[in-house]
Amino acid sequence: DSGVTQTPKHLITATGQRVTLRCSPRSGDLSVYWYQQSLDQGLQFLIQYYNGEERAKGNILERFSAQQFPDLHSELNLSSLELGDSALYFCASSVETGYGYTFGSGTRLTVV
Amino acid sequence: AQSVTQLDSQVPVFEEAPVELRCNYSSSVSVYLFWYVQYPNQGLQLLLKYLSGSTLVKGINGFEAEFNKSQTSFHLRKPSVHISDTAEYFCAVSDTHLFFGTGTRLTVIP
Numbered sequence A: 001d002s003g004v005t006q007t008p009k010h011l012i013t014a015t016g017q018r019v020t021l022r023c024s025p026r027s028g029d030l031s032v033y034w035y036q037q038s039l040d041q042g043l044q045f046l047i048q049y050y051n052g053e054e055r056a057k058g059n060i061l062e063r064f065s066a067q068q069f070p071d072l073h074s075e076l077n078l079s080s081l082e083l084g085d086s087a088l089y090f091c092a093s094s095v096e097t098g099y100g101y102t103f104g105s106g107t108r109l110t111v112v
Numbered sequence B: 001a002q003s004v005t006q007l008d009s010q011v012p013v014f015e016e017a018p019v020e021l022r023c024n025y026s027s028s029v030s031v032y033l034f035w036y037v038q039y040p041n042q043g044l045q046l047l048l049k050y051l052s053g054s055t056l057v058k059g060i061n062g063f064e065a066e067f068n069k070s071q072t073s074f075h076l077r078k079p080s081v082h083i084s085d086t087a088e089y090f091c092a093v094s095d096t097h098l099f100f101g102t103g104t105r106l107t108v109i110p
Helices: none
Strands: A005-007 A010-013 A019-024 A031-038 A042-050 A053-057 A064-068 A074-078 A087-094 A107-111 B003-006 B010-014 B019-021 B023-026 B033-038 B044-050 B056-058 B064-068 B073-078 B087-094 B098-100 B104-109
Touching: A005 A087, A010 A019, A019 A087, A019 A107, A031 A074, A042 A064, A042 A074, A042 B098, A074 A087, B003 B087, B003 B098, B010 B019, B019 B104, B023 B033, B023 B087, B033 B064, B033 B073, B044 B056, B044 B064, B044 B073, B073 B087
Parallel strands: A010 A107, B010 B104
Antiparallel strands: A005 A019, A019 A074, A031 A042, A031 A087, A042 A053, A064 A074, A087 A107, B003 B023, B019 B073, B023 B073, B033 B044, B033 B087, B056 B064, B064 B073, B087 B098, B087 B104
């Protein structure tokens, strides 16, 4: 157990639908990062939150959004889902960027 | 801008043989470098990291890596691999967030 909790572990949904992925960071970590892992794109950084505020944005589609709540858990919202959104979505947390991240076990999203 | 290149997408190696997984980076600022391992159907686990100081970094599971500034490399090595080392290995460099390489699939052959 890494200390970073992601739910659900698996999600199957239809095209056009909306889903929410949840992440609880490791105790004491203020930063949360979301990554998408797919076979053709590899590990792509989506977005970072630090203590409730958006800190950095990567290759995140406009159909995707995220937020970090006062208790520091984070949610990634994916809407108008397409087949190409099928991927593993990882959450990671850290105290500071330069010291490495602790990853959760991921949510496997399948869009059918 | 930061970037990482993992030169080998797949590396097969016999059990108990040594292995080197190659990683080159580009960075315009001070560098923090990492190696992560991903076992099948699992998340990424930190193997080792270079922040500063000694250029030879030792990590978990007998792995080590050497930071070479002149060659902008951070290659991962293990003197004797086990079947259980079969996994995907990712090199990463930090900026505002971690930039990952495309990964190297290490397959240990019995």
